Amino acid sequence: MLQVLDADEEYLVATRGHVLVKVWGRLNLDRVRRAFAVQRWLIEASDHEAKSFGVIGVIIPQRLAIPDSLDAEVRKLDDFMAPYLFAKAVVVEGDGMRSSLLRGTVRATSLVNPRGYPEKNFGEITDAARWLVPQIATKTGQVISAEDLAWDIAEARAVHHHLG
Numbered sequence: 001m002l003q004v005l006d007a008d009e010e011y012l013v014a015t016r017g018h019v020l021v022k023v024w025g026r027l028n029l030d031r032v033r034r035a036f037a038v039q040r041w042l043i044e045a046s047d048h049e050a051k052s053f054g055v056i057g058v059i060i061p062q063r064l065a066i067p068d069s070l071d072a073e074v075r076k077l078d079d080f081m082a083p084y085l086f087a088k089a090v091v092v093e094g095d096g097m098r099s100s101l102l103r104g105t106v107r108a109t110s111l112v113n114p115r116g117y118p119e120k121n122f123g124e125i126t127d128a129a130r131w132l133v134p135q136i137a138t139k140t141g142q143v144i145s146a147e148d149l150a151w152d153i154a155e156a157r158a159v160h161h162h163l164g
Contacts, residue, residue: 002152006038007160013038014156018140019132020053020081021153025060032073039081052139054132055081055088056153058125087135088119089128126150 002014002021010025013035020042022035042048118135122128129146136142 002156004156004160006034012156012160015048016149016152017142018050018053018136019149020055022055023058023157027070029070029073032070032077036077036080043084052084052086054136055085056091056125056128056132057088058091058093060093085117086139087117087132089122089132090119091122091125091128125153
């Protein structure tokens with residue numbers, strides 16, 4: 001089961017063992033700072049046994065708006081977590097033009113700014129989970145099913161009325 005660490009109607013951060021889930025709708029400085037604080041707590045202060053994570057990042061293109069003023073803050077958040085990640089699946093939901101453009105932007109960004117872990121883009125959470133789950137098992141020994149993980153994410157979004 002996913003443990004929700006912070007959420008509101010536009011944002012969610014949760015974990016399940018070595019899985020870190022982030023769902024983004026509208027970004028603002030407060031949400032980015034909250035995400036940073038939660039992730040810092042997770043790494044530095046919590047008794048959470050996992051210090052390495054596979055990430056599923058979900059982006060809701062119809063809701064996403066990233067003001068230019070947040071670029072540096074978002075980069076700081078990514079840079080802070082990078083040493084603790086072993087894989088990242090980015091899900092850009094939707095089928096329209098905006099989703100396609102955002103998928104292309106995310107793909108290009110990951111090529112321009114390569115990290116020390118594999119990153120792959122998806123259109124569906126279940127596909128992302130199917131890619132990530134074997135890596136979690138290999139790196140950490142944590143065994144979960146992709147379908148259970150996808151269900152947990154959907155349930156957390158529904159419970160927290162999060163863009164779902």
